[in-house]
Amino acid sequence: MALGWVAKQVRDLKDQHLYNNIVTVDSPIGSEMVVNGKKVLNFCSNNYLGLANHPKLKEGAVNAIKKFGVGPAAVRTIAGTTSLHKKLEEKLAKFKKTEAVITLQSGFTANLAVIPALVGEGDLIFSDELNHASIIDGCRLSRAEVIRYAHLDTKDLEEKLKTSKKGVKKLVITDGVFSMDGDIAPLDKIYDVSSKYDAILMVDDAHGEGVLGTSGRGIVDHFKLHGKVDIEVGTMSKAFGVVGGMVAGRTEIIEWLSQRARPFLFSSAMTLPDVGACLAAVELLEKSGKLVEKLWDNANYLRSGLKKLGFDTGTSITPIIPLMLGDSKLAQDFSKELFNEGLFAKAITYPTVAQGKARIRIMNSAGHTQKQLDRALQIFAKVGKKLKVI
């Protein structure tokens, strides 16, 4: 049988403690959720600002459905684009203080859209070695040569740029906030090096959107690099609490993407309720940065509590906090014990992170209350002692 090997591969994953058990959620996404029938504290979702079930976003989605229906029913270049999609793109551009924005179906597709539209065979991409899978796939699709530089290492990046082929297009790509470690790319230094060697600069700010910068305007705002970073990819699937990708940049680049980016040309647009909800999310952030402040207060409180307990939280300086455990079986056992105690936080193992770097990834949210954070610290302490991690 041609596909006989598949069942064996799945069995092997289970034997090696690398199998991903996908749990069932039976409640809205919030600081507490019903997971596999049990009410637990949620430290797993990318719901940084607690917007996934926010009344204003639900209202935005419902109003969009009432006016426009549900789906766009074709790609935008063929069947037209709704005024709601245009409104969202204009609002996002203003919010991010950039000339223009184009939206796509997700952050993943945004990376697949941009990279092959900018570079091709014979060109060079300089990519942080820990960049997200969607960047890696976008690079592969482009057929450009990929040169990986050491994580966050601008000296290594410069060395590689300096000694690379001349007379071809060069694209430097980095994640903004790294999704598994919670550290931040030194974008100011990366900009200095990229501009010195005349390279295009692209940042994927999936985990910085709604988290970094004034009122969550993202990493470019955080480093005050407006107008300097060529491409800012973002997602509305995390802090915005919805689903959707975006690319922000100069008008001519965004226009080029509307003509050549394949996921824009050959796949339907964001759905109308998603667009309506995203509009409401931007409006909330424009009005107030309170949720972003609460997110950071919560994250700092939890991180310092975990450190005091003796946990290794790696290099995280953002609301993504890894509990570094190393061994994948230990990470999976840790996650199970947390769940038994009423806390949902997933084990992250190979291939999402390197072999031997398994961890529990703790995702903070502005939605957590002080009481929930204290309860979480008690649970982490209990499980950490039981499994002899602390």
Ligand SMILES: Cc1ncc(COP(=O)(O)O)c(C=O)c1O
């Ligand atoms: C850095 C980065 N880029 C892109 C994505 C994909 O975003 P989306 O879920 O909107 O497809 C993610 C999500 O995990 C991410 O962490």
